[in-house]
Amino acid sequence: NTYTSLLCTNVILYILSLNNHFIETTYFIDQLRTTIHVALLSLCLDQTEALAKPTAEIISKIWKRFSKYYNEGLNEVLDQGIATALVSPSPNMMIRSFHLYSYLIQDPQFMVDSFVNYDCDDNGIFHNIFENTVNIIVKRSYPEQISVELQKEAMTTLLNILKYLWQYYTDLASQK
Numbered sequence: 001n002t003y004t005s006l007l008c009t010n011v012i013l014y015i016l017s018l019n020n021h022f023i024e025t026t027y028f029i030d031q032l033r034t035t036i037h038v039a040l041l042s043l044c045l046d047q048t049e050a051l052a053k054p055t056a057e058i059i060s061k062i063w064k065r066f067s068k069y070y071n072e073g074l075n076e077v078l079d080q081g082i083a084t085a086l087v088s089p090s091p092n093m094m095i096r097s098f099h100l101y102s103y104l105i106q107d108p109q110f111m112v113d114s115f116v117n118y119d120c121d122d123n124g125i126f127h128n129i130f131e132n133t134v135n136i137i138v139k140r141s142y143p144e145q146i147s148v149e150l151q152k153e154a155m156t157t158l159l160n161i162l163k164y165l166w167q168y169y170t171d172l173a174s175q176k
Helices: 002-017 026-044 049-086 091-104 108-119 129-140 148-174
Strands: none
Touching (some): 002 049, 049 129, 091 148, 108 148
């Protein structure tokens, strides 16, 4: 049920927004790595468009606040969640994933951090998340896609990636 999923997603967002000692406890961190992790993977693979933005907000909040505890989990969410949905046989799931990714990249620091943390990993532990995701989006922007709508969504996502990376670069350059 979409309403139940939205309610649960909003509860998770609320909990992640708390300035409470509870979310700094090892119990909560364990829940983040297990229960919330499974929920987040499920949300990434869900086809419900209404859940795209709240899912991106959850990922963003976890990335900003808990990445030191959840770096491997974020890698998995980006790889087995979003990237997997982008190669789904379902056009609706792919389009929804483009929207989810477009929400995430509105903070260009997210793209930079995912590239630095995952693509530049010398240990070989992580997958090249940023490169692989962008390659999937580029492939989906080719004219021979399932639908024109899918191609347009892929192109829009690519344009957003370039737009937000350019914004990041110009903001960085103006600070020097």
